Amino acid sequence: MLPVVIVGGGxxxxxxxxxxxxxxxxxxxxxxxNDSGGRVATEVVDDYRLDFGFQVLHTAYPEAKHALHxxxxxxxxxxxxAEIFRxxxxxxxxxxWRKPWSAPATLAARIGTIKDRMLLAHxxxxxxxxxxxxLFARQDVPTRRRLEEFGFSRxxxxxxxxxxxxxxxxxxxxxxxxxxxxxxxxMFGQGDVAIPxxxxxxxPLQLRLxxxxxALFFNTPVAQVHPDQVKLADGRVVGARAVVVAVDGPAASxxxxxxxxxxxxxxxxxxxxxxxxxxxxxxxxDGEGEGPVNHLAVPSxxxxxxxxxxxxxxxxxxxxxxxxxxxxxxxxQVLVQMTRWFGSQVExxxxxxxxxxxxxxxxxxxxxxxxxxxxxxxxxxxxxxxDHRTTASIDGALRSGRLAAEAVMLSGFRRNxxxxxxxx
Ligand SMILES: Cc1cc2nc3c(=O)[nH]c(=O)nc-3n(C[C@H](O)[C@H](O)[C@H](O)COP(=O)(O)OP(=O)(O)OC[C@H]3O[C@@H](n4cnc5c(N)ncnc54)[C@H](O)[C@@H]3O)c2cc1C
Numbered sequence: 001m002l003p004v005v006i007v008g009g010g011x012x013x014x015x016x017x018x019x020x021x022x023x024x025x026x027x028x029x030x031x032x033x034n035d036s037g038g039r040v041a042t043e044v045v046d047d048y049r050l051d052f053g054f055q056v057l058h059t060a061y062p063e064a065k066h067a068l069h070x071x072x073x074x075x076x077x078x079x080x081x082a083e084i085f086r087x088x089x090x091x092x093x094x095x096x097w098r099k100p101w102s103a104p105a106t107l108a109a110r111i112g113t114i115k116d117r118m119l120l121a122h123x124x125x126x127x128x129x130x131x132x133x134x135l136f137a138r139q140d141v142p143t144r145r146r147l148e149e150f151g152f153s154r155x156x157x158x159x160x161x162x163x164x165x166x167x168x169x170x171x172x173x174x175x176x177x178x179x180x181x182x183x184x185x186x187m188f189g190q191g192d193v194a195i196p197x198x199x200x201x202x203x204p205l206q207l208r209l210x211x212x213x214x215a216l217f218f219n220t221p222v223a224q225v226h227p228d229q230v231k232l233a234d235g236r237v238v239g240a241r242a243v244v245v246a247v248d249g250p251a252a253s254x255x256x257x258x259x260x261x262x263x264x265x266x267x268x269x270x271x272x273x274x275x276x277x278x279x280x281x282x283x284x285x286d287g288e289g290e291g292p293v294n295h296l297a298v299p300s301x302x303x304x305x306x307x308x309x310x311x312x313x314x315x316x317x318x319x320x321x322x323x324x325x326x327x328x329x330x331x332x333q334v335l336v337q338m339t340r341w342f343g344s345q346v347e348x349x350x351x352x353x354x355x356x357x358x359x360x361x362x363x364x365x366x367x368x369x370x371x372x373x374x375x376x377x378x379x380x381x382x383x384x385x386x387d388h389r390t391t392a393s394i395d396g397a398l399r400s401g402r403l404a405a406e407a408v409m410l411s412g413f414r415r416n417x418x419x420x421x422x423x424x
Pocket of ligand 1: 007008010013030032033038039040053054055057058220221222223246247251255266359360385387388391392395
């Protein structure tokens with residue numbers, strides 16, 4: 001029997017492979033890079049674990065709960081809240097239900113009003129109603145408008161929501177679809193924000209280890225796709241029962257002639273030090289909007305395995321437009337800002353790496369998540385998956401991979417054999 005060919009070994013391609021494999025459907029997966037995982041990767045430098053850009057897993061993600069085995073990932077949680085630098089001082093905004101002792105500090109934080117704090121609880125109950133799918137059927141508007149209409153003050157939107165969701169969507173101006181915002185806000189409320197003990201790469205690694213080795217081909221870019229075969233960049237042609245293209249948005253546009261996908265860039269500067277600038281495993285935000293660092297984390301405060309003993313790893317994350325500033329100039333600007341945030345301890349920080357990610361996430365403006373615009377099967381009969389087809393997230397990538405696998409099984413296989421029962 002001809003295999004299903006999967007192009008791309010990111011989370012979408014891996015989860016497509018996982019579902020096919022569970023259903024005893026033979027497949028071959030071709031990945032251009034030298035490993036699986038795509039944008040979810042971790043580089044080990046001098047025993048520090050540097051995630052490829054700052055990424056986290058929401059334990060409430062509905063698809064991830066099915067696709068991943070959380071206990072084997074040894075997840076470590078972030079403190080639920082954020083430290084925000086605004087008007088020259090730090091303010092703590094924490095979830096008072098999960099961290100009741102933080103309530104006085106959260107109430108005293110000079111960002112927004114008491115009403116804003118109360119509205120946060122209303123918003124959580126609003127986005128928590130109904131199914132996740134129902135959030136994507138709501139009228140779409142930009143996130144900023146959604147927050148203004150909900151009644152949040154401008155100070156709270158600019159001082160909290162803007163830097164927080166800049167970090168999530170890499171969108172400088174809160175122009176992202178409110179459906180995506182609602183989904184993410186629900187995820188923050190219903191679960192933990194976590195990282196695997198040994199780095200984000202453990203997520204794709206877990207999926208990869210569940211697949212037959214002989215079906216995975218790395219350093220093997222695909223140059224052309226057709227419904228019944230692919231042509232590899234080295235000229236070989238591989239016949240296929242069905243072809244699933246699970247590459248990133250820009251690559252999909254090239255391979256499939258789909259409309260261009262606008263993407264967001266980000267740059268992460270990783271520093272090593274022996275003293276954490278934060279006193280809890282929390283995210284620190286630029287509430288002044290001056291940048292270049294929008295959000296900072298100390299992953300080694302969350303999981304000690306991110307850094308050698310008695311050392312810490314700091315991830316300073318920059319979004320557009322500063323993300324595009326050349327290395328030397330950017331480093332200088334970052335150090336000036338960090339000195340303003342943390343004082344002279346910054347002199348001891350040692351730069352490990354600068355990771356530049358040109359196509360980190362698809363931009364997700366209002367209207368982006370209309371399912372009818374992003375079918376799993378194209379008119380050419382090629383199947384397509386990837387975060388550019390659903391929500392741009394770990395969960396969306398996994399979901400799109402599963403949907404593509406199910407669509408493949410429900411189509412071509414009908415003619416030749418009993419229909420396999422989709423298994424998650
Ligand atoms: C900096 C950053 C921060 C993020 N933060 C979060 C976060 O906190 N939480 C969250 O949920 N999500 C986050 N995301 C998003 C999440 O990582 C992605 O949505 C998800 O990993 C996308 O998976 P994918 O399989 O769709 O695409 P990719 O991971 O891009 O995989 C596509 C694969 O296709 C391969 N490929 C491309 N062209 C070809 C070809 N011609 N032939 C063969 N292979 C090809 C690529 O090499 C790649 O491995 C973040 C992403 C980035 C970059």
